[in-house]
Amino acid sequence: MLCRDAKAPRARVHDLRHTCASLLLAQGAGARTIMETLDHNSTITMTLDTYAPVMDTTLKAAAERMDHALGLDEDDDGPGGAMGATA
Numbered sequence: 001m002l003c004r005d006a007k008a009p010r011a012r013v014h015d016l017r018h019t020c021a022s023l024l025l026a027q028g029a030g031a032r033t034i035m036e037t038l039d040h041n042s043t044i045t046m047t048l049d050t051y052a053p054v055m056d057t058t059l060k061a062a063a064e065r066m067d068h069a070l071g072l073d074e075d076d077d078g079p080g081g082a083m084g085a086t087a
Contacts, residue, residue, distance in 0.1 A: 021047070022054045 003010050024034050035047040
């Protein structure tokens with residue numbers, strides 16, 4: 001009823017929890033923080049298993065940031081390439 005009145009799409013509580021976890025992961029929150037936020041009392045494994053696909057994306061983004069920090073971007077020639085060249 002609230003969703004209809006607000007002209008918002010219907011959402012289950014589970015959907016909101018999943019969105020919360022995904023957004024926290026995307027912002028770099030740790031698995032333990034997410035587990036406690038979602039009240040996954042049993043083990044951290046439940047959180048890690050449930051959100052592994054989102055975590056894979058987050059890990060890839062972190063690896064790309066590390067490549068950039070080290071000057072190993074895909075668009076340069078690697079070490080000694082455009083970003084690694086010295087004068």
